[in-house]
Amino acid sequence: MIVTIDGVAASGKSSVASGVARALGVPYVSSGLLYRAATLLGQQAALDLREVTGLISHLQAHALRLEPLSEGNRVWLGEQDLTGDLHSTQVDRDVSVVAAHPEVRAWVDEQLRALPAPFVAEGRDMGTNVFPQAAAKFYLTASPRVRAERRAHERPEDVAAIEAALVERDTLDTTQSAPAEDARVIDTGPLSLQGVIETILSTLPKK
Numbered sequence: 001m002i003v004t005i006d007g008v009a010a011s012g013k014s015s016v017a018s019g020v021a022r023a024l025g026v027p028y029v030s031s032g033l034l035y036r037a038a039t040l041l042g043q044q045a046a047l048d049l050r051e052v053t054g055l056i057s058h059l060q061a062h063a064l065r066l067e068p069l070s071e072g073n074r075v076w077l078g079e080q081d082l083t084g085d086l087h088s089t090q091v092d093r094d095v096s097v098v099a100a101h102p103e104v105r106a107w108v109d110e111q112l113r114a115l116p117a118p119f120v121a122e123g124r125d126m127g128t129n130v131f132p133q134a135a136a137k138f139y140l141t142a143s144p145r146v147r148a149e150r151r152a153h154e155r156p157e158d159v160a161a162i163e164a165a166l167v168e169r170d171t172l173d174t175t176q177s178a179p180a181e182d183a184r185v186i187d188t189g190p191l192s193l194q195g196v197i198e199t200i201l202s203t204l205p206k207k
């Protein structure tokens with residue numbers, strides 16, 4: 001079974017996907033980490049990230065590997081674990097430009113579709129584009145202020161600055177970030193993390 005959890009930035013996708021995956025005893029798959037890793041590699045090589053040709057050949061020459069586990073995903077460049085560097089403000093700033101390239105999206109989608117099911121996949125277009133056949137689809141939302149306050153617990157930055165950056169990224173990511181027609185939309189604002197996980201688990205089809 002494939003379950004998809006899409007949603008806006010910092011809506012709780014990875015924490016919720018991890019909780020649902022652990023309850024089901026399957027891995028979760030964080031598609032955003034591949035977009036983040038592509039961005040980091042491009043930045044480290046000082047590439048112009050608006051130029052897709054150079055970026056794609058760089059990605060093809062540096063095999064990145066997503067390791068999907070239920071506790072947390074990791075991204076490897078050979079033996080090097082890039083995961084700790086992927087959730088920075090610097091990567092946040094450029095990731096939407098990288099994710100807007102259809103060629104980069106095809107590169108990510110190919111890796112995701114090669115993963116063996118069952119799993120819980122989270123991102124923006126898991127239910128619409130990558131796994132339209134998924135058994136159950138969810139789309140998480142929350143107000144920009146709620147999301148910024150949550151992120152502020154993870155990063156030593158001002159809530160207003162985080163909120164502005166989230167809203168900008170929401171706008172840049174709009175194209176690929178619509179809920180699937182058959183997705184259940186959940187406003188996570190009034191719910192606890194466990195409440196969101198239980199809502200999803202309670203609506204999953206019995207195997």
Ligand SMILES: Nc1ncnc2c1ncn2[C@@H]1O[C@H](COP(=O)(O)OP(=O)(O)O)[C@@H](O)[C@H]1O
Nearest residue numbers: 009010011012013014015150188191192193196
């Ligand atoms: N009700 C809730 N639903 C989802 N996440 C929540 C909730 N309350 C607090 N959080 C916290 O919000 C933060 C952002 O969640 P995260 O999973 O990183 O989001 P995303 O993957 O969408 O960027 C995490 O620290 C998570 O624990």
Ligand SMILES: Nc1ccn([C@H]2C[C@H](O)[C@@H](COP(=O)(O)OP(=O)(O)O)O2)c(=O)n1
Nearest residue numbers: 009010031032033035095099123124125173
């Ligand atoms: N399936 C996906 C997943 C992420 N992206 C893009 C859009 C986001 O700005 C970045 C990072 O996504 P990620 O889910 O890791 O991070 P946030 O939850 O947005 O903080 O990648 C995408 O276009 N499609």
